[in-house]
Amino acid sequence: MSWALIDKARKTVAQEDGAIIKSWGGKITVAIAYPNVYYVGMSNLGFHTIYCRLNSFPEVLCERVFLPDKDEYQEYTNTKTALFTLESQKRLYEFDIIAFSISFENDYINILRMLDLAKIPLERGKRDDDHPLVIAGGVASTLNPEPISNFIDLFVIGEGEEILPEFIESYKNDVEEGHGKDEILERMASISGIYVPRCYGVSYNSDGTIKDFTPRGRFSRKVKRRWVKCIDKIETHSVVLTPNTEFGDMFLMEMTRGCKWACRFCTISFTYRPYRRRGIESLSNTANNGLNKSGRIGLIGADVSDHPGLSELCDLIVTNNGKVSVASLRADSLSDRVVKYLKGSGHKTITLAPEVGSERLRRVIDKRITERDILNAVDTVIGNDILNLKLYFMVGLPTETLEDVEAIVHITKTIKHHVLKVSKGNRRLGRITLSVNCFVPKPATPFQWHPLADIKILGDRLKIIRKALKREGNVNVTTDVPKWAYIQALLSRGDRRVGRIILSAHRFGGDWKRAFREVDVNTDFYVYRQRGADEIFPWDFIDHGIEKERLLAGYKKALA
Numbered sequence: 020m021s022w023a024l025i026d027k028a029r030k031t032v033a034q035e036d037g038a039i040i041k042s043w044g045g046k047i048t049v050a051i052a053y054p055n056v057y058y059v060g061m062s063n064l065g066f067h068t069i070y071c072r073l074n075s076f077p078e079v080l081c082e083r084v085f086l087p088d089k090d091e092y093q094e095y096t097n098t099k100t101a102l103f104t105l106e107s108q109k110r111l112y113e114f115d116i117i118a119f120s121i122s123f124e125n126d127y128i129n130i131l132r133m134l135d136l137a138k139i140p141l142e143r144g145k146r147d148d149d150h151p152l153v154i155a156g157g158v159a160s161t162l163n164p165e166p167i168s169n170f171i172d173l174f175v176i177g178e179g180e181e182i183l184p185e186f187i188e189s190y191k192n193d194v195e196e197g198h199g200k201d202e203i204l205e206r207m208a209s210i211s212g213i214y215v216p217r218c219y220g221v222s223y224n225s226d227g228t229i230k231d232f233t234p235r236g237r238f239s240r241k242v243k244r245r246w247v248k249c250i251d252k253i254e255t256h257s258v259v260l261t262p263n264t265e266f267g268d269m270f271l272m273e274m275t276r277g278c279k280w281a282c283r284f285c286t287i288s289f290t291y292r293p294y295r296r297r298g299i300e301s302l303s304n305t306a307n308n309g310l311n312k313s314g315r316i317g318l319i320g321a322d323v324s325d326h327p328g329l330s331e332l333c334d335l336i337v338t339n340n341g342k343v344s345v346a347s348l349r350a351d352s353l354s355d356r357v358v359k360y361l362k363g364s365g366h367k368t369i370t371l372a373p374e375v376g377s378e379r380l381r382r383v384i385d386k387r388i389t390e391r392d393i394l395n396a397v398d399t400v401i402g403n404d405i406l407n408l409k410l411y412f413m414v415g416l417p418t419e420t421l422e423d424v425e426a427i428v429h430i431t432k433t434i435k436h437h438v439l440k441v442s443k444g445n446r447r448l449g450r451i452t453l454s455v456n457c458f459v460p461k462p463a464t465p466f467q468w469h470p471l472a473d474i475k476i477l478g479d480r481l482k483i484i485r486k487a488l489k490r491e492g493n494v495n496v497t498t499d500v501p502k503w504a505y506i507q508a509l510l511s512r513g514d515r516r517v518g519r520i521i522l523s524a525h526r527f528g529g530d531w532k533r534a535f536r537e538v539d540v541n542t543d544f545y546v547y548r549q550r551g552a553d554e555i556f557p558w559d560f561i562d563h564g565i566e567k568e569r570l571l572a573g574y575k576k577a578l579a
């Protein structure tokens with residue numbers, strides 16, 4: 020083993036506040052793995068929550084592992100060191116279970132990198148009873164686990180906090196009774212919210228679409244997405260504070276889960292249904308605990324600005340000498356009082372998400388805010404002397420025309436001129452930063468039938484925006500890379516056959532183009548094809564909690 024890597028892991032833990040160190044021996048050992056580097060993984064609240072939840076079982080020991088950064092990766096391979104966890108520096112193959120927490124499809128390849136570094140066979144069929152059980156959960160695999168189903172023994176579908184007690188109980192009993200991995204998996208497959216790929220088979224039509232997805236045996240045809248009914252009973256906040264993340268040592272706490280607005284492109288409202296918000300009493304308790312650990316509290320949730328207790332909570336934090344932060348606010352519910360708290364907390368930028376430039380396209384995606392709402396929000400922000408704005412937009416949405424793309428340029432100029440007017444020529448005028456992303460159709464949303472726009476068209480449209488705003492003072496434009504949108508579209512809506520491409524891309528050191536050439540799977544079939552209304556999707560066996568007919572009605576309404 021590399022002493023340099025061990026030393027680095029020890030130093031990383033020494034800089035942390037809150038790492039959970041348990042003694043080995045007589046426990047179910049779980050390595051919770053984030054398929055990206057420490058800096059990214061430790062910014063993920065879901066990862067913190069599952070780490071804490073697993074360790075809350077006295078019979079479980081859970082330690083963290085991340086994708087090594089470039090230098091560490093080199094050191095691992097040069098010294099032939101097997102990937103190990105941060106807390107005890109035990110190698111992953113010494114654990115009973117490796118649990119991947121997956122938020123983004125583009126991290127799928129990193130799962131294979133980590134298994135390879137851990138010296139564990141990548142394909143589940145090549146692992147035996149001596150290898151750890153490899154499980155996965157998180158939003159990406161809840162939407163559609165199929166592209167990685169050849170590498171993962173078992174998926175947790177939905178909110179892990181809800182399923183873990185049954186999972187641990189079942190695992191413990193089976194091990195005590197001396198069952199092997201096959202039996203453990205078969206028994207687990209009967210637990211609601213658990214998907215074991217080997218217990219299901221897929222058949223295909225001659226045109227490549229799915230003919231049937233059938234359980235092999237007595238298992239249910241549908242796997243139910245589980246969700247936490249009483250969210251106040253389970254705290255979700257930072258567990259380990261470290262300066263080495265995107266948010267520094269800010270204490271993050273979940274305020275809302277899901278979103279009540281259900282914009283047609285957005286996975287948040289469809290994956291985390293129903294919209295839930297925490298009560299002010301439990302939020303106050305969590306904030307008070309957070310203030311004992313950090314002076315900065317980050318409020319997390321897609322729909323934080325609609326929470327009726329937001330002002331009260333901000334007030335509590337600021338009155339107790341803390342600083343408050345939120346990621347993004349809805350333009351139509353941004354209150355002067357909340358913006359004042361943010362200003363007082365040192366916020367220099369407010370993020371808004373108009374998504375598109377034209378009112379027409381905003382109706383297509385069902386984003387129920389207007390240009391007037393956006394300008395009113397700008398008034399509130401500038402009126403409170405916050406001079407920088409970050410605006411999120413997308414290109415490539417269904418029915419989008421060049422006029423819609425030009426409307427992004429137009430609304431940006433309108434916002435800028437509005438800012439100038441409101442700030443009355445304030446010399447300290449800040450920047451407007453546009454983040455323009457490519458729309459990628461996602462499973463379990465009304466746009467799941469829609470193809471990705473051609474990446475050449477996406478590139479041209481991004482170029483139009485960059486060019487038109489190039490000479491616009493105080494405006495910065497950052498844009499997506501369309502080729503990554505293509506890969507994300509492939510991984511989001513792929514089936515089991517896409518796993519071969521991921522494996523190949525890994526073997527070619529992340530060279531996706533070469534993988535596309537070498538594997539006889541037509542990637543355009545998954546990315547550019549308009550799906551038929553009756554088509555069976557790879558993720559249809561998951562009961563996401565919303566009927567397909569309702570999603571289809573939303574899609575038809577959008578196109579109309």
Ligand code: SF4
Nearest residue numbers: 278280281282285321
């Ligand atoms: S308001 Fe934002 S988070 Fe909510 S559904 Fe729309 S895009 Fe998603």
